[in-house]
Amino acid sequence: MKLSKTSIQKLETCHSDLKRLIYAVAKEEKCTVICGFRGRYEQEKAYMQGKSKARFGQSKHNFKPSLAVDVVPLPLDWNDIPAFERLGEKIMKKADELNIKIKWGRDFTNLKDYPHFELAD
Numbered sequence: 001m002k003l004s005k006t007s008i009q010k011l012e013t014c015h016s017d018l019k020r021l022i023y024a025v026a027k028e029e030k031c032t033v034i035c036g037f038r039g040r041y042e043q044e045k046a047y048m049q050g051k052s053k054a055r056f057g058q059s060k061h062n063f064k065p066s067l068a069v070d071v072v073p074l075p076l077d078w079n080d081i082p083a084f085e086r087l088g089e090k091i092m093k094k095a096d097e098l099n100i101k102i103k104w105g106r107d108f109t110n111l112k113d114y115p116h117f118e119l120a121d
């Protein structure tokens with residue numbers, strides 16, 4: 001499995017631990033990176049569209065390098081929650097193996113964010 005060019009571009013805006021993790025997972029799973037670093041314009045747009053609860057500066061995507069990454073399973077079907085669960089479990093397991101502490105957006109209480117993985121502080 002190989003990440004697409006746009007996936008790599010997005011992943012390259014992320015913290016080295018996230019890069020290490022997602023490159024490792026992508027060897028075994030079909031997935032794509034839909035978001036790495038998010039600038040002011042993109043963050044405010046996501047907020048307005050209700051895709052994010054954070055204003056610019058409040059999201060881990062707003063750091064440089066980004067402390068969060070959004071990854072989705074392929075083929076992408078937003079209604080296929082089991083596919084998101086499977087990929088998420090895989091990412092969490094791999095993070096454990098690589099000794100990287102991350103939080104999964106699925107476990108957020110306010111807004112379940114299946115594609116979202118961020119470094120725990």
Ligand SMILES: [Zn+2]
Binds near residue numbers: 113
């Ligand atoms: Zn995210």
